[in-house]
Amino acid sequence: MTNNTSTIPSIMKAWLWTSTSGGMEKNLVKSDTAYRPGQSLRPNQVLVKVISMSINPADYKVPEIGLLYKCVVSTPASPGMDFSGKVVATGSKVTGVRIGQLVFGCVPLPNQYGTLAEYVVARDDVVVLLPEGVQLDHAATVGIAGQTALQVIKGQVKEGDHVFINGGSGGVGTYAIQIAKALGCQVTATCSTRNIELVKDLGADEVIDYTAVDLVQYLRKQGPLYHLALDMIGKPDELYRESHNFLLPGKAFAQVGNESHLSTAGRFVTPRILGGGQRPYQLVFFKNRHGDLEEVGELIREGKVKPVIDGVYEFDDAIKAFERLRSHRARGKIVIKVTPAHSA
Missing domain, CATH: 3.40.50.720 (NAD(P)-binding Rossmann-like Domain)
Structure with a gap:
């Protein structure tokens, strides 16, 4: 039986773009009434309330291809692929995660509903349980x-x-x-x-x-x-x-x-x-794999890998985060806090 999402608000906060002319960061607009994805989940889908996300060059480079990208992705759209957060609903065939669990993962491009938003829908095979002792900000950098x-x-x-x-x-x-x-x-x-x-x-x-x-x-x-x-x-x-x-x-x-x-x-x-x-x-073109997400998460848990974070930005400062990314001076990853962990 599919978990009921009717008790979850049908709108959400999100950063949206409809054009990338002049650069993604010059076109991002914050909305508090964006359409929430996952109003009706497919059997293998998971709805996650995003706590942290990290940005990658592909988040602006791919949409900036222009008309070709817009032919396959409807706008307004949210950027972002990497995320960590809390499971709030699951499809009928999802068995690997449960409502209330902390997870991390990655959604693919092209995608209208990216992770720079309050909620994201992802397939269950790219959603991984947060290892014990691993910080949500760190897990949010693993995806790409x-x-x-x-x-x-x-x-x-x-x-x-x-x-x-x-x-x-x-x-x-x-x-x-x-x-x-x-x-x-x-x-x-x-x-x-x-x-x-x-x-x-x-x-x-x-x-x-x-x-x-x-x-x-x-x-x-x-x-x-x-x-x-x-x-x-x-x-x-x-x-x-x-x-x-x-x-x-x-x-x-x-x-x-x-x-x-x-x-x-x-x-x-x-x-x-x-x-x-x-x-x-x-x-090199990365492949989004459950096993690889788990393996990197385990390396972090064991202390063999420590994600390097250049800076952590508040949700309202997302444009500054993209400006920093485009500067090519970031050391490691850039993280954006989407939702306070205590209220997720």
């Missing part, structure tokens, strides 16, 4: 960044392998360093001068200040050392093309969240004979 880092590293390396991470201070980078270390790898990571101590504290064995050295030349001098390279930045432009100088034969160069998708595609399809890269190239 935590899963991406786990998926790009796990299965590609083993204990003792060397991993190179270009961009160790961002959302995925801070997770990637810690997950690689939890798997027993040696980690070299790049960052700017102001983030050196942070990246060292996360466990990186070597930190390269990319503002102070010629990164490609530095790596070339080391010789083929690494079993995996993760590039979060997409710069310097010749990094992949020169990767055979620092990646072991047959080992992958994984691209995560490059700003220039056309540039990325060009690197992938350019034949080696015409100056393309000589190592396997992976363009």
Whole structure:
């Protein structure tokens, strides 16, 4: 039997956009009378009252594609994919979670009803129980960044392998360093001068200040050392093309969240004979998996991974949070408090 949602208000507070012209943050409007999703839940759906959510570059980059995105998503729409909160209703076939339990998870894009809202509907296979001792703010950062880092590293390396991470201070980078270390790898990571101590504290064995050295030349001098390279930045432009100088034969160069998708595609399809890269190239797209959400949550519970939070913003300050995200200066993740935990 489906849990009755008729006692839950049919409207909610949410940040909405109908246009992204000039940037998502310039178009967000706060509403206290937004339509609540999940008026009638499907058998495998869960209605969650959102306590915390975190934002990702995809939250503004994908909607800013423009007309193509609006062809598949109705507006007004709410941004956001990551969340933590409390289960308030479940569909008839949901067995993994119950009303009143604290959970976290991730909803997919494209989606009209994102997590920068008081309520969110998610499939039960992407809703995970909050591990004991894990903070809701921390769990709210797992969805995109935590899963991406786990998926790009796990299965590609083993204990003792060397991993190179270009961009160790961002959302995925801070997770990637810690997950690689939890798997027993040696980690070299790049960052700017102001983030050196942070990246060292996360466990990186070597930190390269990319503002102070010629990164490609530095790596070339080391010789083929690494079993995996993760590039979060997409710069310097010749990094992949020169990767055979620092990646072991047959080992992958994984691209995560490059700003220039056309540039990325060009690197992938350019034949080696015409100056393309000589190592396997992976363009990383995360997959939303219950097991991966659970695994990252367990790593946090065990203290092997500690989410890095750049700042926690109140719901009314969501625009400031997006401005901070777009600045590319955030260290780790940006969290927005949606509902006070005591009133969820």
